[in-house]
Amino acid sequence: MIKTACITAAVVLGxxxxxxGTLMLVNPERWYLAVPGVTTTGPFNQHFVRDIGLVxxxxxxxxxxxxxxxxIRVAFWAIPSIWLSGHALFHFWEVAVGICxxxxxxxxxxxxxxPAVIGxxxxxWAMAEARQATSVTxxxxx
Numbered sequence: 001m002i003k004t005a006c007i008t009a010a011v012v013l014g015x016x017x018x019x020x021g022t023l024m025l026v027n028p029e030r031w032y033l034a035v036p037g038v039t040t041t042g043p044f045n046q047h048f049v050r051d052i053g054l055v056x057x058x059x060x061x062x063x064x065x066x067x068x069x070x071x072i073r074v075a076f077w078a079i080p081s082i083w084l085s086g087h088a089l090f091h092f093w094e095v096a097v098g099i100c101x102x103x104x105x106x107x108x109x110x111x112x113x114x115p116a117v118i119g120x121x122x123x124x125w126a127m128a129e130a131r132q133a134t135s136v137t138x139x140x141x142x
Contacts, residue, residue: 013115014059016060017059021058029049062079081116
């Protein structure tokens with residue numbers, strides 16, 4: 001059951017990140033105006049939005065590939081989870097230094113912090129699963 005939940009979470013994260021990245025690349029101004037709080041971070045910069053859109057495509061593709069290929073799952077879930085965690089920590093830092101008010105954390109939680117937490121959790125599960133599979137293989141070989 002937990003395996004199904006983790007793989008499903010990875011697929012949902014992958015689809016969401018891929019959709020977000022695609023919108024950022026195809027219509028960066030629409031993305032900039034549609035996402036709550038983005039307009040308060042500075043003026044629209046098409047190049048910057050598209051650069052980050054490429055990162056979200058990488059994040060989404062990595063989660064999806066890890067969901068489909070168990071033998072590379074740990075790496076392909078860990079890498080985007082580390083980026084998502086850094087992104088979330090950056091949002092906390094902005095509040096800590098006064099760039100944004102604390103309300104930004106609640107506003108951004110579903111799209112910034114929650115994906116990082118989910119990514120770290122499913123990566124932890126994948127690591128434990130990989131360790132267990134290695135232990136079973138070693139035990140059978142002995």
